[in-house]
Amino acid sequence: MTKDNPGFNTLAIHAGAQPDPTTGARATPIYQTTSFVFNDTDHAAALFGLQQFGNIYTRIMNPTQAVLEERIAALEGGTAALAVASGHAAQLLVFHTIMSPGDNFVAANRLYGGSVNQFGHAFKSFDWQVRWADPSDPASFEAKIDRRTKAIFIESLANPGGTFVDIAAIAEIARRHELPLIVDNTMATPYLLRPLEHGADIVVHSLTKFIGGHGNSMGGVIVDGGTFDWSKSGKYPMLSEPRPEYAGVVLHQTFGNIAFAIAARVLGLRDFGPAISPFNAFMLVTGAETLPLRMQRHCDNALAVATWLKTHDKVSWVSYAGLEDDPNHVLQQRYSPKGAGAVFTFGLKGGYEAGKRFVEGLEMFSHLANIGDTRSLVIHPASTTHRQLTPEQQVAAGAGPDVVRLSVGIEDVSDIIADLEQSLAKL
Ligand SMILES: Cc1ncc(COP(=O)(O)O)c(C=O)c1O
Numbered sequence: 001m002t003k004d005n006p007g008f009n010t011l012a013i014h015a016g017a018q019p020d021p022t023t024g025a026r027a028t029p030i031y032q033t034t035s036f037v038f039n040d041t042d043h044a045a046a047l048f049g050l051q052q053f054g055n056i057y058t059r060i061m062n063p064t065q066a067v068l069e070e071r072i073a074a075l076e077g078g079t080a081a082l083a084v085a086s087g088h089a090a091q092l093l094v095f096h097t098i099m100s101p102g103d104n105f106v107a108a109n110r111l112y113g114g115s116v117n118q119f120g121h122a123f124k125s126f127d128w129q130v131r132w133a134d135p136s137d138p139a140s141f142e143a144k145i146d147r148r149t150k151a152i153f154i155e156s157l158a159n160p161g162g163t164f165v166d167i168a169a170i171a172e173i174a175r176r177h178e179l180p181l182i183v184d185n186t187m188a189t190p191y192l193l194r195p196l197e198h199g200a201d202i203v204v205h206s207l208t209k210f211i212g213g214h215g216n217s218m219g220g221v222i223v224d225g226g227t228f229d230w231s232k233s234g235k236y237p238m239l240s241e242p243r244p245e246y247a248g249v250v251l252h253q254t255f256g257n258i259a260f261a262i263a264a265r266v267l268g269l270r271d272f273g274p275a276i277s278p279f280n281a282f283m284l285v286t287g288a289e290t291l292p293l294r295m296q297r298h299c300d301n302a303l304a305v306a307t308w309l310k311t312h313d314k315v316s317w318v319s320y321a322g323l324e325d326d327p328n329h330v331l332q333q334r335y336s337p338k339g340a341g342a343v344f345t346f347g348l349k350g351g352y353e354a355g356k357r358f359v360e361g362l363e364m365f366s367h368l369a370n371i372g373d374t375r376s377l378v379i380h381p382a383s384t385t386h387r388q389l390t391p392e393q394q395v396a397a398g399a400g401p402d403v404v405r406l407s408v409g410i411e412d413v414s415d416i417i418a419d420l421e422q423s424l425a426k427l
Helices: 008-014 041-048 063-076 087-098 113-120 122-126 139-143 167-176 251-272 278-289 291-310 329-335 351-361 391-396 413-425
Strands: 080-084 104-108 129-133 149-155 181-184 202-206 220-224 315-319 343-348 377-379 403-407
Touching: 008 063, 008 278, 008 291, 063 080, 063 220, 063 278, 080 087, 080 251, 087 113, 087 149, 087 181, 087 202, 087 220, 087 251, 104 113, 113 122, 122 129, 129 139, 139 167, 149 167, 167 181, 220 251, 278 291, 291 315, 291 343, 291 413, 343 351, 351 403, 351 413
Parallel strands: 104 129, 104 149, 149 181, 181 202
Antiparallel strands: 080 220, 202 220, 315 343, 343 403, 377 403
């Protein structure tokens, strides 16, 4: 790239990638190997001791993964990134890097149901506690902070509700309490919104969704904003104290503004092992190249579908921040003026039973538990993704009994609407 600051479309195609130096291959090769030959014993020792960067073993690092990492870091405006096997693995490694037993973090109660489960149940085994706050009320986060609080976690655009969050207001609270703000940017993607520009410190993604974009590969990523001082408060010993397994290296001191990404790799990924396969990394790199084109079409189609649904007599409400009269529209205009994303919910007058029948009546939409595919997708959260939550948690998460969630694809919008219309007609 010749310019110092290439545009987003250019970065989506080129960041992190060069023609293969050995073969000249132009597309990123799939380095399908478990391990890498050392030049000599000194080289091996330097790699193991963190004195030199380089490939050792694909559980820790691999050149195909490295292209994906550099690309996403560039798109988000971060200093470094770590690609892992899934979005959930990314979240696990983020919290492992900052939490000790007995610590807590404050999270928005409007999150993907799997994250509500991970935080509320699985994390209990580590004695990490989550405290829920209301993302539409930034002050509610502050009320939950105490001396054992280690971070604040939000989704920039919440799944399944499709609502935007005032990231800057929550970032301000995090900064005042010297806590990192972690933002899951899966639903918005950096094409629509870059949380680091609004005060976030760490960004995580399920790459499985819009960045991969074709519903064929799992992946997750942690982006280090390079913004947080991990040494100041003494609350993040994994980064600020000598590491016995690396001969006393202090990660923050040694690696500065990429220390978080390094710690998540050499202490989290290395020891827990949720590595992304080189093949999946290749698929996700390829997907990322068309992210801007796809994301704009997703948003345009979703707005047309939401506008149409709003006028339908079997639909009681539509929650899509792109609609001018939506209560979330002002935040959407401020944070994501190019569009409101592809995922949104609406309510059927017939409630729970109508929700199930409507999903069954669709022909082109696929009924499945994913978002961010080229194809249009549908799910009835109360009977599927959110069924393990209590009724109160379901409503708080925007997944009550009458709610249908759409992930609007990039097919012709007239065909998408025709499919919805024929299924609604059968109710
Ligand atoms: C917003 C959000 N975050 C995280 C995840 C978890 O990602 P993965 O399924 O890749 O583990 C999902 C999955 O649907 C999601 O929608």
